[in-house]
Amino acid sequence: xxxxxxxxxxxxxxxxxxxxxxxxxxxxxxxxxxxxxxxxxxxxxxxxxxxxxxxxxxxxxxxxxxxxxxxxxxxxxxxxxxxxxxxxxxxxxxxxxxxxxxxxxxxxxxxxxxxxxxxxxxxxxxxxxxxxxxxxxxxxxxxxxxxxxxxxxxxxxxxxxxxxxxxxxxxxxxxxxxxxxxxxxxxxxxxxxxxxxxxxxxxxxxxxxxxxxxxxxxxxxxxxxxxxxxxxxxxxxxxxxxx
Numbered sequence: 632x633x634x635x636x637x638x639x640x641x642x643x644x645x646x647x648x649x650x651x652x653x654x655x656x657x658x659x660x661x662x663x664x665x666x667x668x669x670x671x672x673x674x675x676x677x678x679x680x681x682x683x684x685x686x687x688x689x690x691x692x693x694x695x696x697x698x699x700x701x702x703x704x705x706x707x708x709x710x711x712x713x714x715x716x717x718x719x720x721x722x723x724x725x726x727x728x729x730x731x732x733x734x735x736x737x738x739x740x741x742x743x744x745x746x747x748x749x750x751x752x753x754x755x756x757x758x759x760x761x762x763x764x765x766x767x768x769x770x771x772x773x774x775x776x777x778x779x780x781x782x783x784x785x786x787x788x789x790x791x792x793x794x795x796x797x798x799x800x801x802x803x804x805x806x807x808x809x810x811x812x813x814x815x816x817x818x819x820x821x822x823x824x825x826x827x828x829x830x831x832x833x834x835x836x837x838x839x840x841x842x843x844x845x846x847x848x849x850x851x852x853x854x855x856x857x858x859x860x861x862x863x864x865x866x867x868x869x870x871x872x873x874x
Contacts, residue, residue: 635749642665653738668691682708707729709729709748710732714733
């Protein structure tokens with residue numbers, strides 16, 4: 632399997648070079664940029680699997696660049712910031728970030744976060760290849776596509792993973808900590824409201840009324856569950872349709 636491609640975007644040459652050297656030694660293919668303009672140019676040419684993106688860049692706000700990159704191909708994004716403010720983290724997640732790392736950070740922690748994010752690219756099992764259909768909502772895990780009324784729904788990579796996980800276990804109630812463990816794939820240390828942010832973003836895209844959600848329901852004092860719109864739903868094996 633070809634090594635994962637990582638784009639590092641940071642205007643601090645010391646941080647940028649340190650991350651690039653470290654990840655290159657971990658057998659990743661790494662490119663680096665110092666500002667938003669050069670980052671977008673490299674993004675188009677390099678087509679990375681993951682972008683490690685500083686919030687504060689000289690020519691653009693990292694949150695906006697994250698959203699721009701996500702809108703193009705749903706790339707994974709790990710945000711870097713020198714501010715530990717939880718509100719900043721919530722804002723980053725709402726813009727499509729998959730994870731958040733506060734400076735200064737240890738290279739060991741960076742390695743764990745990067746590996747956890749890239750694990751979501753694993754080859755799906757036969758059971759996980761089932762296309763989920765709930766009335767007008769279709770979730771295709773092979774193509775990583777969601778449609779509502781036959782219209783594509785644009786989700787970030789993490790939003791897709793969260794929706795697919797919940798929909799794969801209809802009726803089961805999940806605590807926020809359980810969702811973080813299952814979807815983020817490691818012990819997240821921080822404000823569990825990040826789950827609420829992603830659920831809110833998904834609801835805006837798939838619910839007829841996000842203020843009164845029918846599909847992803849809140850179980851007060853516990854967490855969330857995916858409720859089938861009807862008593863029956865269907866699954867379709869998409870493994871034979873893989874190209």
